[in-house]
Amino acid sequence: MSTAAGAAEHTFVTVDIGTGPVQIEVARIEPAGASSSPLIVFLHEGLGSVSMWRDFPTTLCQRLGCRGLVYSRPGYGRSTPCGRDQVWTPDYMHEAALQGLPAVLRAVGVHPEREAVWLLGHSDGGSIALIHAAHASHGLAGAILLAPHIMVEDLTIRSIEQAREAFEQGSLAASLARHHLDAQATFMRWNRTWLSAAFRSWSIEEEITAIRCPLLAVQGIQDPYGSLEQVFGIARRVPGTRVVEIDHCGHSPHRDQPDRLIAEVAAFMGA
Numbered sequence: 001m002s003t004a005a006g007a008a009e010h011t012f013v014t015v016d017i018g019t020g021p022v023q024i025e026v027a028r029i030e031p032a033g034a035s036s037s038p039l040i041v042f043l044h045e046g047l048g049s050v051s052m053w054r055d056f057p058t059t060l061c062q063r064l065g066c067r068g069l070v071y072s073r074p075g076y077g078r079s080t081p082c083g084r085d086q087v088w089t090p091d092y093m094h095e096a097a098l099q100g101l102p103a104v105l106r107a108v109g110v111h112p113e114r115e116a117v118w119l120l121g122h123s124d125g126g127s128i129a130l131i132h133a134a135h136a137s138h139g140l141a142g143a144i145l146l147a148p149h150i151m152v153e154d155l156t157i158r159s160i161e162q163a164r165e166a167f168e169q170g171s172l173a174a175s176l177a178r179h180h181l182d183a184q185a186t187f188m189r190w191n192r193t194w195l196s197a198a199f200r201s202w203s204i205e206e207e208i209t210a211i212r213c214p215l216l217a218v219q220g221i222q223d224p225y226g227s228l229e230q231v232f233g234i235a236r237r238v239p240g241t242r243v244v245e246i247d248h249c250g251h252s253p254h255r256d257q258p259d260r261l262i263a264e265v266a267a268f269m270g271a
Helices: 056-064 092-107 124-135 154-169 172-177 183-194 197-201 229-237 258-269
Strands: 009-016 021-029 039-043 067-071 117-122 142-146 215-220 242-246
Touching (some): 009 092, 039 056, 039 124, 124 142, 142 258, 229 242, 242 258
Parallel strands (some): 039 067, 117 142, 142 215
Antiparallel strands (some): 021 067
Protein backbone atom coordinates (compact mmCIF):
# COMPACT_ATOMS: atom_id res chain seq x y z
CA MET A 1 0.00 0.00 0.00
CA SER A 2 2.36 2.69 -1.24
CA THR A 3 0.23 5.66 -0.22
CA ALA A 4 -0.24 4.41 3.33
CA ALA A 5 2.84 2.80 4.72
CA GLY A 6 5.30 2.31 1.91
CA ALA A 7 5.75 -1.37 1.08
CA ALA A 8 3.57 -2.52 3.95
CA GLU A 9 1.26 -5.50 3.55
CA HIS A 10 -2.30 -4.18 3.75
CA THR A 11 -5.06 -6.38 5.20
CA PHE A 12 -8.20 -6.32 7.36
CA VAL A 13 -8.93 -8.13 10.61
CA THR A 14 -12.20 -8.53 12.47
CA VAL A 15 -12.38 -7.63 16.16
CA ASP A 16 -15.13 -7.23 18.73
CA ILE A 17 -14.55 -4.48 21.29
CA GLY A 18 -17.93 -4.74 23.00
CA THR A 19 -20.15 -3.17 20.35
CA GLY A 20 -20.17 -6.06 17.88
CA PRO A 21 -17.69 -7.15 15.19
CA VAL A 22 -15.88 -4.44 13.23
CA GLN A 23 -13.38 -4.57 10.39
CA ILE A 24 -10.01 -3.01 11.17
CA GLU A 25 -7.66 -1.77 8.44
CA VAL A 26 -4.14 -3.04 9.16
CA ALA A 27 -0.76 -2.57 7.50
CA ARG A 28 2.17 -4.81 8.48
CA ILE A 29 5.79 -3.77 7.84
CA GLU A 30 8.32 -6.59 7.67
CA PRO A 31 11.80 -5.41 6.58
CA ALA A 32 14.04 -8.14 5.19
CA GLY A 33 15.73 -10.10 7.97
CA ALA A 34 13.63 -8.48 10.71
CA SER A 35 11.29 -11.37 11.53
CA SER A 36 12.41 -11.50 15.16
CA SER A 37 13.09 -7.80 15.61
CA PRO A 38 11.18 -5.41 17.92
CA LEU A 39 7.69 -4.36 16.79
CA ILE A 40 6.56 -0.73 16.65
CA VAL A 41 2.78 -0.23 16.86
CA PHE A 42 1.68 3.09 15.33
CA LEU A 43 -1.34 4.81 16.91
CA HIS A 44 -2.78 7.62 14.81
CA GLU A 45 -4.07 11.05 15.73
CA GLY A 46 -7.69 12.11 16.32
CA LEU A 47 -8.34 12.56 12.60
CA GLY A 48 -5.73 10.07 11.40
CA SER A 49 -5.67 6.70 9.67
CA VAL A 50 -3.25 4.22 8.13
CA SER A 51 -2.90 6.34 4.99
CA MET A 52 -2.36 9.62 6.86
CA TRP A 53 0.93 8.32 8.25
CA ARG A 54 2.13 8.33 4.63
CA ASP A 55 5.57 6.67 4.32
CA PHE A 56 6.82 7.47 7.82
CA PRO A 57 6.19 4.04 9.40
CA THR A 58 8.03 2.19 6.63
CA THR A 59 10.90 4.68 6.60
CA LEU A 60 11.32 4.44 10.37
CA CYS A 61 11.10 0.66 10.48
CA GLN A 62 13.54 0.20 7.63
CA ARG A 63 16.11 2.54 9.21
CA LEU A 64 15.79 0.88 12.61
CA GLY A 65 15.46 -2.70 11.35
CA CYS A 66 12.14 -3.10 13.18
CA ARG A 67 8.79 -4.58 12.27
CA GLY A 68 5.76 -2.29 12.19
CA LEU A 69 2.02 -2.52 12.74
CA VAL A 70 -0.20 0.35 11.59
CA TYR A 71 -3.98 0.29 11.96
CA SER A 72 -7.02 2.55 11.68
CA ARG A 73 -9.29 2.58 14.71
CA PRO A 74 -13.04 1.97 14.17
CA GLY A 75 -14.58 4.98 12.43
CA TYR A 76 -11.29 5.90 10.75
CA GLY A 77 -9.64 5.21 7.42
CA ARG A 78 -10.99 2.07 5.75
CA SER A 79 -12.06 0.48 9.03
CA THR A 80 -15.79 0.09 9.77
CA PRO A 81 -17.26 3.63 9.78
CA CYS A 82 -19.06 5.06 12.77
CA GLY A 83 -22.66 6.23 12.63
CA ARG A 84 -23.13 9.91 11.85
CA ASP A 85 -25.17 10.39 15.02
CA GLN A 86 -22.72 8.47 17.22
CA VAL A 87 -21.38 10.47 20.15
CA TRP A 88 -18.21 9.72 22.08
CA THR A 89 -18.03 9.86 25.85
CA PRO A 90 -14.95 11.59 27.35
CA ASP A 91 -13.37 8.19 28.01
CA TYR A 92 -13.15 7.26 24.32
CA MET A 93 -9.35 7.16 24.43
CA HIS A 94 -9.50 4.76 27.36
CA GLU A 95 -11.72 2.46 25.29
CA ALA A 96 -9.21 2.62 22.43
CA ALA A 97 -6.28 1.93 24.79
CA LEU A 98 -7.75 -0.76 27.02
CA GLN A 99 -10.14 -2.55 24.64
CA GLY A 100 -9.35 -1.64 21.04
CA LEU A 101 -5.56 -1.90 21.07
CA PRO A 102 -5.41 -5.28 22.88
CA ALA A 103 -8.10 -6.66 20.55
CA VAL A 104 -6.13 -5.65 17.46
CA LEU A 105 -2.91 -7.12 18.86
CA ARG A 106 -4.68 -10.43 19.56
CA ALA A 107 -6.23 -10.47 16.10
CA VAL A 108 -2.88 -10.12 14.34
CA GLY A 109 -1.07 -12.54 16.65
CA VAL A 110 1.08 -10.08 18.61
CA HIS A 111 1.95 -11.11 22.17
CA PRO A 112 3.55 -8.23 24.14
CA GLU A 113 4.36 -10.56 27.00
CA ARG A 114 6.55 -12.65 24.66
CA GLU A 115 8.08 -10.07 22.31
CA ALA A 116 9.47 -6.53 22.39
CA VAL A 117 6.59 -4.17 21.58
CA TRP A 118 6.99 -0.40 21.36
CA LEU A 119 4.08 2.01 20.99
CA LEU A 120 4.40 5.12 18.84
CA GLY A 121 1.40 7.41 19.19
CA HIS A 122 0.60 10.80 17.68
CA SER A 123 -1.71 13.28 19.46
CA ASP A 124 -4.77 11.21 20.51
CA GLY A 125 -2.62 8.18 19.70
CA GLY A 126 0.01 9.43 22.14
CA SER A 127 -2.60 9.69 24.87
CA ILE A 128 -3.84 6.19 24.01
CA ALA A 129 -0.27 4.91 24.30
CA LEU A 130 0.09 6.52 27.74
CA ILE A 131 -3.20 5.05 28.99
CA HIS A 132 -2.30 1.59 27.72
CA ALA A 133 1.16 1.79 29.29
CA ALA A 134 -0.34 2.83 32.63
CA HIS A 135 -2.54 -0.27 32.72
CA ALA A 136 -0.44 -2.86 30.87
CA SER A 137 0.01 -6.01 32.95
CA HIS A 138 2.83 -7.06 30.61
CA GLY A 139 6.06 -5.13 30.15
CA LEU A 140 6.03 -2.82 27.14
CA ALA A 141 9.49 -2.14 25.76
CA GLY A 142 8.65 1.57 25.71
CA ALA A 143 6.50 4.29 24.15
CA ILE A 144 7.23 7.19 21.79
CA LEU A 145 4.75 10.04 22.19
CA LEU A 146 4.35 12.69 19.47
CA ALA A 147 2.40 15.76 20.63
CA PRO A 148 0.46 13.78 23.28
CA HIS A 149 -2.35 15.20 25.42
CA ILE A 150 -2.52 14.62 29.16
CA MET A 151 -5.05 17.42 29.83
CA VAL A 152 -7.14 19.94 27.90
CA GLU A 153 -5.63 23.37 27.24
CA ASP A 154 -7.32 26.56 26.03
CA LEU A 155 -5.10 26.75 22.93
CA THR A 156 -6.16 23.20 22.02
CA ILE A 157 -9.82 24.18 22.13
CA ARG A 158 -9.17 27.29 20.04
CA SER A 159 -7.39 25.25 17.38
CA ILE A 160 -10.14 22.63 17.32
CA GLU A 161 -12.72 25.41 16.86
CA GLN A 162 -10.65 26.68 13.94
CA ALA A 163 -10.48 23.15 12.53
CA ARG A 164 -14.28 23.04 12.48
CA GLU A 165 -14.37 26.26 10.48
CA ALA A 166 -11.82 24.79 8.06
CA PHE A 167 -13.93 21.64 7.72
CA GLU A 168 -17.20 23.48 7.14
CA GLN A 169 -15.90 26.35 5.03
CA GLY A 170 -12.46 25.38 3.76
CA SER A 171 -10.61 22.47 2.18
CA LEU A 172 -10.28 20.20 5.23
CA ALA A 173 -13.37 18.13 4.36
CA ALA A 174 -12.03 17.32 0.89
CA SER A 175 -8.61 16.51 2.32
CA LEU A 176 -9.99 14.11 4.92
CA ALA A 177 -12.28 12.46 2.36
CA ARG A 178 -9.18 11.00 0.72
CA HIS A 179 -8.36 9.10 3.92
CA HIS A 180 -11.71 8.10 5.49
CA LEU A 181 -14.76 6.20 4.25
CA ASP A 182 -17.02 8.80 5.88
CA ALA A 183 -15.01 11.95 6.62
CA GLN A 184 -18.09 13.82 7.87
CA ALA A 185 -18.78 11.22 10.57
CA THR A 186 -15.10 10.91 11.49
CA PHE A 187 -14.54 14.64 11.87
CA MET A 188 -17.76 15.58 13.62
CA ARG A 189 -17.54 12.83 16.23
CA TRP A 190 -14.00 13.89 17.19
CA ASN A 191 -14.76 17.61 17.01
CA ARG A 192 -17.99 17.48 19.02
CA THR A 193 -16.28 15.44 21.73
CA TRP A 194 -13.35 17.80 22.22
CA LEU A 195 -15.58 20.88 22.18
CA SER A 196 -18.11 19.45 24.63
CA ALA A 197 -18.38 20.86 28.15
CA ALA A 198 -17.95 17.34 29.56
CA PHE A 199 -14.52 16.98 27.95
CA ARG A 200 -12.98 20.15 29.42
CA SER A 201 -12.09 18.36 32.65
CA TRP A 202 -10.54 15.34 30.88
CA SER A 203 -7.11 14.50 32.31
CA ILE A 204 -4.77 11.53 32.62
CA GLU A 205 -2.21 13.43 34.67
CA GLU A 206 -2.52 11.21 37.75
CA GLU A 207 -3.19 8.00 35.84
CA ILE A 208 0.15 8.04 34.06
CA THR A 209 2.09 7.92 37.33
CA ALA A 210 1.67 4.12 37.14
CA ILE A 211 3.82 3.88 33.98
CA ARG A 212 7.04 1.91 34.40
CA CYS A 213 8.32 1.62 30.82
CA PRO A 214 10.69 4.13 29.14
CA LEU A 215 9.04 7.13 27.47
CA LEU A 216 10.15 9.52 24.73
CA ALA A 217 7.90 12.61 24.66
CA VAL A 218 8.27 14.83 21.58
CA GLN A 219 6.66 18.25 21.15
CA GLY A 220 6.88 20.75 18.32
CA ILE A 221 7.53 24.22 19.70
CA GLN A 222 5.06 25.74 17.22
CA ASP A 223 2.32 23.16 17.89
CA PRO A 224 -1.07 24.97 17.86
CA TYR A 225 -2.80 22.03 19.58
CA GLY A 226 -0.66 21.72 22.70
CA SER A 227 2.01 23.49 24.71
CA LEU A 228 5.27 22.14 26.07
CA GLU A 229 3.48 21.65 29.39
CA GLN A 230 2.00 18.47 27.93
CA VAL A 231 5.39 16.74 27.64
CA PHE A 232 6.96 18.33 30.71
CA GLY A 233 3.87 17.28 32.65
CA ILE A 234 4.59 13.71 31.62
CA ALA A 235 8.23 14.01 32.66
CA ARG A 236 7.30 15.28 36.13
CA ARG A 237 5.04 12.27 36.69
CA VAL A 238 7.06 9.51 35.01
CA PRO A 239 10.71 9.65 36.13
CA GLY A 240 13.22 9.05 33.39
CA THR A 241 11.02 10.36 30.59
CA ARG A 242 13.12 11.78 27.77
CA VAL A 243 11.66 15.07 26.49
CA VAL A 244 12.53 16.43 23.05
CA GLU A 245 11.50 19.91 21.92
CA ILE A 246 11.68 20.44 18.15
CA ASP A 247 11.80 23.93 16.67
CA HIS A 248 10.21 24.77 13.34
CA CYS A 249 7.71 22.02 14.07
CA GLY A 250 3.96 22.05 14.53
CA HIS A 251 1.58 19.29 15.60
CA SER A 252 3.08 16.54 13.40
CA PRO A 253 6.81 15.98 14.01
CA HIS A 254 6.82 12.99 11.65
CA ARG A 255 5.77 15.30 8.80
CA ASP A 256 7.48 18.56 9.82
CA GLN A 257 10.85 17.19 10.99
CA PRO A 258 11.03 13.49 10.02
CA ASP A 259 14.83 13.18 9.94
CA ARG A 260 15.24 14.75 13.38
CA LEU A 261 12.47 12.59 14.77
CA ILE A 262 13.90 9.38 13.32
CA ALA A 263 17.29 10.20 14.85
CA GLU A 264 15.70 10.81 18.27
CA VAL A 265 13.69 7.56 18.10
CA ALA A 266 16.77 5.60 17.04
CA ALA A 267 18.77 6.97 19.97
CA PHE A 268 15.92 6.28 22.39
CA MET A 269 15.44 2.71 21.23
CA GLY A 270 19.15 2.07 21.09
CA ALA A 271 18.97 1.22 17.40
